[in-house]
Amino acid sequence: MDGNGRWAKQHGLPRVIGHRRGANALRRVVRACVQRQISVLTVFAFSSENWQRPETEVKALMVLFVHSLRREVEKLHEAGVRLRFIGERGRFDAALQHRMDAAERLTANNSCMTMVIAVNYGGRWDLTQAARALAADVLTGRLALEKVDEHALSSHLALADLPEPDLLIRSGGEQRISNFLLWQMAYTELYFTQTLWPDFRVDDLDQALAWFAQRDRRFGRVESTQLRVECA
Ligand code: IPE
Ligand code: MG
Numbered sequence: 001m002d003g004n005g006r007w008a009k010q011h012g013l014p015r016v017i018g019h020r021r022g023a024n025a026l027r028r029v030v031r032a033c034v035q036r037q038i039s040v041l042t043v044f045a046f047s048s049e050n051w052q053r054p055e056t057e058v059k060a061l062m063v064l065f066v067h068s069l070r071r072e073v074e075k076l077h078e079a080g081v082r083l084r085f086i087g088e089r090g091r092f093d094a095a096l097q098h099r100m101d102a103a104e105r106l107t108a109n110n111s112c113m114t115m116v117i118a119v120n121y122g123g124r125w126d127l128t129q130a131a132r133a134l135a136a137d138v139l140t141g142r143l144a145l146e147k148v149d150e151h152a153l154s155s156h157l158a159l160a161d162l163p164e165p166d167l168l169i170r171s172g173g174e175q176r177i178s179n180f181l182l183w184q185m186a187y188t189e190l191y192f193t194q195t196l197w198p199d200f201r202v203d204d205l206d207q208a209l210a211w212f213a214q215r216d217r218r219f220g221r222v223e224s225t226q227l228r229v230e231c232a
Contacts, residue, residue, distance in 0.1 A: 001026065001043060003172030003196030010196075016060040021198035023068050032202045033113060034079055036209070040114045040162050044180050048088070048122035065119070066096055073103045080112030086158035087121030088129075114162065121158070123182030130156035159184055167212045169205075171197040189215050 001022055008018030026043065033041045045065070051058060076083060085100045092100075100119075133156040137143035143152065154160060158181075165181060165188045173194045177185065191208045193200075 001045070001197040001200075002170060002174060004198055006172065007196040007198040015057055016064075018198055019061060019064055023064055025198050025200045027072065028202060029200065029205055030076070030081070030115060031079075032205050034081065036205075038113060040116065040165075042086075042116040042118060042159070042165060042181070044118045044121065044178075046087075046119045046121070047179060048120055048125055049179065051091075051120075062092070062096065066099060069096075069099045069103060073099075073106065076115065077107050077110065080110045081107060082110040082114045083107045084114060084116045085119055086116055086126075087119045088125060089120065091120050116159065116162070118158075118180070122179045123177070124179055126158045126181070127153075127183055130154075154183065157183055164188065167191060167208065169193065169208045171195050171200050171204075187217070187219050189217070 004018035004022040005015045006018075007021065008015045011017075030041065046061060050061070053061075073083065083103045083106075085104065089097050089100060130153055134143065134148060134153060137152075138145055138148065164184045164186070168177075168180070168185060168188045169191045170176075171193055173192070173196075175190075175192045181188075189212055191211055193204060193208070195204050
């Protein structure tokens with residue numbers, strides 16, 4: 001979800017207003033994804049690099065985060081959304097961590113859509129913590145060295161129990177991954193749009209989905225594969 005700051009600048013507003021409008025855009029998109037029976041939606045809300053922004057902006061983002069959770073979790077629960085947070089949450093203040101835990105517990109049995117919110121997340125962090133967990137398994141004898149393979153590594157990654165993403169949408173015009181789901185996106189279709197995130201509407205989502213539907217996904221093979229998503 002990129003482009004909040006530029007949106008604010010274009011409108012002569014402080015960056016924090018851009019982030020607030022960005023939260024509104026997310027609310028619209030989540031609702032539309034549930035309606036479209038998307039089974040998993042993962043959003044990059046705050047990266048491990050975002051701490052390097054000015055303190056006032058980081059603070060404003062934390063306030064917005066807490067506020068959004070307070071406002072939205074109950075509604076998401078009613079809509080059958082299961083919430084999950086990925087990233088290193090130890091760095092957030094205790095109240096926010098508590099809110100994340102509570103939201104996950106409340107929605108744990110929902111099955112219509114899983115919404116994964118990446119906070120203080122980085123793809124390299126994810127791979128590093130998985131490598132550390134694997135090393136610990138080997139060291140303690142739970143796993144033989146020969147059993148260290150792709151499957152073993154990926155079982156320790158953040159989205160281990162969820163399908164790899166089919167489609168990545170990046171708003172704001174940049175064409176890069178920016179340390180998002182590095183391992184999990186090996187075969188993800190990448191969609192880039194100039195639209196700044198606060199301007200991202202359901203129409204933009206539908207355009208991206210229509211583009212995705214046209215893709216011929218071969219996964220390194222020759223024949224095309226048709227994938228279906230269903231709301232359980
Ligand atoms: C993305 O918008 C939101 C977060 C990283 C939280 P940006 O804040 O990166 O917006 P630009 O890139 O400055 O326009
Ligand atoms: Mg940006």
